[in-house]
Amino acid sequence: MTANxxxxxxxxxxxxxxxxxxxxxxALDEVFAGWGRAEGAREILPPPxxxxxxxxxxxxxxxxxxxxxxxxxxxxAGGPAEPAGGRFTPADLRAAQLGLPHATCFGAxxxxxxxxxxxxxxxxxxxxxFRNEERYLPLRRLVSFQMREIVxxxxxxxxxxxxxxxxxxxxxxGAAVGLDLNLVAAxxxxxxxxxxxxxxxxxxxxxxxxQVGGLAVASVNTHRNFFGERCRIRLAGESGYAxxxxxxxxxxxxxxxxxxxxxxxPQALLAVHDAAAARGA
Amino acid sequence: MTANxxxxxxxxxxxxxxxxxxxxxxALDEVFAGWGRAEGAREILPPPxxxxxxxxxxxxxxxxxxxxxxxxxxxxAGGPAEPAGGRFTPADLRAAQLGLPHATCFGAxxxxxxxxxxxxxxxxxxxxxFRNEERYLPLRRLVSFQMREIVxxxxxxxxxxxxxxxxxxxxxxGAAVGLDLNLVAAxxxxxxxxxxxxxxxxxxxxxxxxQVGGLAVASVNTHRNFFGERCRIRLAGESGYAxxxxxxxxxxxxxxxxxxxxxxxPQALLAVHDAAAARGA
Numbered sequence: 001m002t003a004n005x006x007x008x009x010x011x012x013x014x015x016x017x018x019x020x021x022x023x024x025x026x027a028l029d030e031v032f033a034g035w036g037r038a039e040g041a042r043e044i045l046p047p048p049x050x051x052x053x054x055x056x057x058x059x060x061x062x063x064x065x066x067x068x069x070x071x072x073x074x075x076x077a078g079g080p081a082e083p084a085g086g087r088f089t090p091a092d093l094r095a096a097q098l099g100l101p102h103a104t105c106f107g108a109x110x111x112x113x114x115x116x117x118x119x120x121x122x123x124x125x126x127x128x129x130f131r132n133e134e135r136y137l138p139l140r141r142l143v144s145f146q147m148r149e150i151v152x153x154x155x156x157x158x159x160x161x162x163x164x165x166x167x168x169x170x171x172x173x174g175a176a177v178g179l180d181l182n183l184v185a186a187x188x189x190x191x192x193x194x195x196x197x198x199x200x201x202x203x204x205x206x207x208x209x210x211q212v213g214g215l216a217v218a219s220v221n222t223h224r225n226f227f228g229e230r231c232r233i234r235l236a237g238e239s240g241y242a243x244x245x246x247x248x249x250x251x252x253x254x255x256x257x258x259x260x261x262x263x264x265x266p267q268a269l270l271a272v273h274d275a276a277a278a279r280g281a
Numbered sequence: 282m283t284a285n286x287x288x289x290x291x292x293x294x295x296x297x298x299x300x301x302x303x304x305x306x307x308a309l310d311e312v313f314a315g316w317g318r319a320e321g322a323r324e325i326l327p328p329p330x331x332x333x334x335x336x337x338x339x340x341x342x343x344x345x346x347x348x349x350x351x352x353x354x355x356x357x358a359g360g361p362a363e364p365a366g367g368r369f370t371p372a373d374l375r376a377a378q379l380g381l382p383h384a385t386c387f388g389a390x391x392x393x394x395x396x397x398x399x400x401x402x403x404x405x406x407x408x409x410x411f412r413n414e415e416r417y418l419p420l421r422r423l424v425s426f427q428m429r430e431i432v433x434x435x436x437x438x439x440x441x442x443x444x445x446x447x448x449x450x451x452x453x454x455g456a457a458v459g460l461d462l463n464l465v466a467a468x469x470x471x472x473x474x475x476x477x478x479x480x481x482x483x484x485x486x487x488x489x490x491x492q493v494g495g496l497a498v499a500s501v502n503t504h505r506n507f508f509g510e511r512c513r514i515r516l517a518g519e520s521g522y523a524x525x526x527x528x529x530x531x532x533x534x535x536x537x538x539x540x541x542x543x544x545x546x547p548q549a550l551l552a553v554h555d556a557a558a559a560r561g562a
Contacts, residue, residue, distance in 0.1 A: 011378050013335060014328035016392045022326040045303040047295035047425045048329050048409045049381075053367030054294060065361035070369055071350045071381060073413040080346035086334030087376040088351055095368040097292050098424065100330075100352060111297045128329045128409060132354040143379065144328045 012136055014144050015252075020265035024258070025251050027272050029126060029148050032249045034276075035169055036124035036150040039162075046107025048100065048128040054110055055099040057230045067131045069143075070096035100130035105227075105246045108151040113231040117242060120154030120235070122162065126251075139256035140215055146251040152244060153228070154235050159245035163220045166247040170210055170218050176275035177268075178261045182211045186219070212257040218249045293417055295425050296533075301546035305539070306532050308553050310407060310429050313530045315557075316450055317405035317431040320443075327388025329381065329409040335391055336380040338511045348412045350424075351377035381411035386508075386527045389432040394512040398523060401435030401516070403443065407532075420537035421496055427532040433525060434509070435516050440526035444501040447528040451491055451499050457556035458549075459542045463492045467500070493538040499530045 017025060033043065049071055055061070061068060072093040074080055081092035101107075104127040111123075126148040133141055152162035167183070174181035186207045206223070209216040227233070228241035235242045258268035298306060314324065330352055336342070342349060353374040355361055362373035382388075385408040392404075407429040414422055433443035448464070455462035467488045487504070490497040508514070509522035516523045539549035 009378075011332060013332055013391070014330055014379075016328065016388050017326035018392075019323035019325055022324045025326060026324075042300035043303045043307075044300055045298035045306060047297065047423075049295055049411065049425050051292060051294055051367060052364045052369065056364060056367070061355070061361065061364060065355050065357060068355050069352045069379070070355065070374065071352050071411070072369075072371070072374065072377070074342070074346050074349050074351065075371075076346060080342065083333045083337060083342060086332060086337070087378045088333065088353075089376050090353070090356075090371040090374045093351065093353065093371045093374060093377060095370050096353070096374060097290075097368045098295075098350070107297050110294070111299075130330065130352070142328075144330050 009134075011143065015138060015142060017252075017255075018265075020269075021255060024265045024269045024272065025146070025255055027269055027276075028249070028254050028258075029146070029251055031173070031272060031276050032148045032150070033124050033126070035166065036122060039122055039150075039165070041122040041124040041150055044107065044111050044123055044125050046101075046104070046111070046125050046127050048130075049098045050101060050106065050110070052097055052099045055101065055106065058106060058109075058227070060099070060102065064102060067102050067133070069100040069130045069132050071098040071100060072096035101127065102129055102131050104129060104147040104149040104248065105151050105244075108149070108153070108246075109227040109231040109233065109244070112153060112233045114233075116234045116236055117154055118236050120152070120158035122150065122152050124148070124150045139252045139259075142252055145253075148249040148251060150247045152246070153233060153242050155238070156224075156243040159222060159243045163222060163245050163247065167208070167220055170220075170247075173275055173279070174210065174212075176278060177258060177271045179212050179217075179257055181217075184209050184211050184216075186216070215253055215257065216250065217253045217257055218247070221246050221248065290415075292424065293419075296419060296423060298533075298536075299546075301550075302536060305546045305550045305553065306427070306536055308550055308557075309530070309535050309539075310427070310532055312454070312553060312557050313429045313431070314405050314407070316447065317403060320403055320431075320446070322403040322405040322431060325388065325392050325404060325406050327382075327385065327392070327406055327408050329411075330379045331382060331387065331391070333378055333380045336382065336387065339387060339390075339508070341380070341383065345383060348383050348414070350381040350411045350413050352379040352381060353377035382408065383410050383412050385410060385428040385430040385529065386432050386525075389430070389434070389527075390508040390512040390514065390525070393434060393514045395514075397515045397517055398435055399517050401433070401439035403431065403433050405429070405431045420533045420540075423533060426534075429530040429532060431528045433527070434514060434523050436519070437505075437524040440503060440524045444503060444526050444528065448489070448501055451501075451528075454556055454560070455491065455493075457559060458539060458552045460493050460498075460538055462498075465490050465492050465497075467497070496534055496538065497531065498534045498538055499528070502527050502529065 210218040225241040262268035491499040506522040543549035
């Protein structure tokens with residue numbers, strides 16, 4: 001079977017959120033970003049495409065080739081092709097030098113690439129993420145979605161304290177907005193091809209997910225010094241590479257589970273505001 | 282020259298905005314979105330990828346094939362390819378069914394596709410946009426950037442009154458933040474292949490740009506009923522298709538020209554806050 005003859009998978013139109021959903025997503029994002037800011041995080045703004053050569057640093061094309069989407073310009077030699085059946089064939093394309101990220105935190109490591117941190121650092125960022133999935137489900141499994149992250153970089157102790165603190169915050173917030181959150185140990189294929197870290201991750205899980213009815217809406221992840229090493233990030237006064245960890249929120253999935261519980265986006269928005277206010281400014 | 286042998290254009294790493302730049306961009310976006318809200322606009326949230334079959338409705342692959350970027354998954358038959366020199370060749374890819382938009386307002390027309398508006402409508406949205414350019418320039422010409430838009434849909438009179446009102450607001454805000462804005466009539470190749478509208482646009486320009494030193498930082502655009510027709514949007518009580526117009530802001534370009542004038546992002550942020558406060562709540 002050649003690439004051209006392989007049957008095209010049906011892709012639903014990527015969702016456009018309506019005004020009520022938009023207000024709810026923005027409010028949730030503001031709550032999670034605010035948690036980061038309250039702990040001293042500032043925000044950076046990453047692009048939704050990177051050079052393939054940058055994403056390669058994180059083994060994404062080795063560990064996640066099935067999820068990957070890459071961006072290519074059209075081949076214009078001989079006149080631009082017209083799409084047929086809603087698709088351009090590979091022969092219509094030029095080489096792809098840009099990759100669409102499947103997680104947000106890559107931007108944090110590339111932002112600090114080649115630098116020495118003066119101190120333990122916390123940063124927050126939100127991005128559009130992209131995953132080529134076998135099947136899609138509205139709000140729950142999207143080809144493009146938004147992921148807010150809070151990323152810790154520096155000492156191992158700092159990365160672990162950050163996860164402990166936000167695990168508590170997510171648990172309390174989930175209860176306050178009426179969600180039945182389950183904290184579940186999960187596996188992270190980031191480290192599959194990295195012998196020492198893979199062995200360690202079998203001893204101590206590197207990813208925990210907060211699930212609602214089996215759907216992961218947030219995760220806390222410890223990367224040891226995988227990203228620090230790949231981006232040559234150091235911590236002042238320390239030998240070796242910086243440790244990192246991240247807390248990730250799948251924003252559309254929060255919408256999905258809150259809509260299930262509260263029935264409508266405006267009702268869910270009230271619950272989010274109440275929960276944020278109860279926690280205090 | 283085949284696609285595979287064509288020399289690869291160098292692509293700089295897409296920019297990651299630092300915390301001060303991020304705060305400034307967010308403040309600018311909030312000012313422009315606030316103008317829309319003050320006139321009754323609500324916000325919708327579009328995705329940064331669409332089906333190629335949806336973007337085709339707007340003739341983007343006929344009128345802008347050189348700017349287009351499309352997204353494809355990797356061909357996994359025979360084992361996933363590894364990128365060479367930071368690029369996947371066309372043979373490494375499967376068909377591309379997703380297109381990266383080069384403007385934000387497409388999301389507004391797709392949101393209302395096939396509907397009848399109850400009344401004249403104003404809506405606002407921001408998106409990541411993508412353009413395959415010959416050369417890139419930091420903040421001024423990016424492969425991926427953010428465009429805030431305010432879109433009017435309904436009667437022709439409504440679409441024109443909207444442009445008049447925001448032309449005044451942009452002019453006043455530009456002066457308040459110290460920019461030397463020039464309003465310049467421009468051409469819009471959207472209508473190149475549409476005889477009647479092309480003839481009309483020669484009589485009456487359909488696009489005006491606000492330029493700073495030759496760089497367009499905002500534009501006001503009238504589309505007559507091009508998008509209304511392509512997305513079968515109607516206005517209650519009217520025959521024919523709805524008219525549309527849009528006001529667009531290139532957010533990173535505002536950063537570029539404000540940094541030139543004010544020297545630093547924190548200084549520019551003060552100017553933006555002062556200008557917004559002077560205008561009044």
